[in-house]
Amino acid sequence: DTGVSQDPRHKITKRGQNVTFRCDPISEHNRLYWYRQTLGQGPEFLTYFQNEAQLEKSRLLSDRFSAERPKGSFSTLEIQRTEQGDSAMYLCASSFESPDTQYFGPGTRLTVL
Amino acid sequence: SQQGEEDPQALSIQEGENATMNCSYKTSINNLQWYRQNSGRGLVHLILIRSNEREKHSGRLRVTLDTSKKSSSLLITASRAADTASYFCATGHSGNTPLVFGKGTRLSVIA
Numbered sequence: 001d002t003g004v005s006q007d008p009r010h011k012i013t014k015r016g017q018n019v020t021f022r023c024d025p026i027s028e029h030n031r032l033y034w035y036r037q038t039l040g041q042g043p044e045f046l047t048y049f050q051n052e053a054q055l056e057k058s059r060l061l062s063d064r065f066s067a068e069r070p071k072g073s074f075s076t077l078e079i080q081r082t083e084q085g086d087s088a089m090y091l092c093a094s095s096f097e098s099p100d101t102q103y104f105g106p107g108t109r110l111t112v113l
Numbered sequence: 114s115q116q117g118e119e120d121p122q123a124l125s126i127q128e129g130e131n132a133t134m135n136c137s138y139k140t141s142i143n144n145l146q147w148y149r150q151n152s153g154r155g156l157v158h159l160i161l162i163r164s165n166e167r168e169k170h171s172g173r174l175r176v177t178l179d180t181s182k183k184s185s186s187l188l189i190t191a192s193r194a195a196d197t198a199s200y201f202c203a204t205g206h207s208g209n210t211p212l213v214f215g216k217g218t219r220l221s222v223i224a
Binding site: 004033035040041042043044045048056059089091093100101102103104105106107109 | 144148154157158161205211212214217
């Protein structure tokens, strides 16, 4: 399968712990996006990369959130000192150059106890 | 903040009927896209319509765009139980701005 993959699919953690999620985009796609989705809402944009450059990060929810794409391939999203309000589905998407059509991964569902 | 707003929030129809969902947005766009999401899964791209297009078809899907009213509609003809999902519109803008998604319409197709 050459689609977007995310790992893990589910993560349960205790409040205050750090978590890291991984996204592997479609191999020829140079743009990678992170979104957060809460129940009953549409995806909310967090940040995106073109190759290894992070072009937009002002929408990250707080300074506890950070993302990297060190070699322009896979990306990681880290949440430090998790809070219960961080519980959500975290979606990754990729696209080729133009941001027009994005291909989404299955998401990582985070539950913070 | 979410720009697109889908209407209705939920829709329940019988198999074989047509389903129409609407999307309204606030600012000028480069394109508008529709995505489907099955429960607890990622989003699947359905169709993209550019700001200079008025109508587009893909299989059983028909999308219209009225930029003067800042609205779009998605029509699914001859619906099937497998069409049960949430449907989101997303607006694309010029430059490096990200897609902006609405809250979605939850469609239930009853066999």
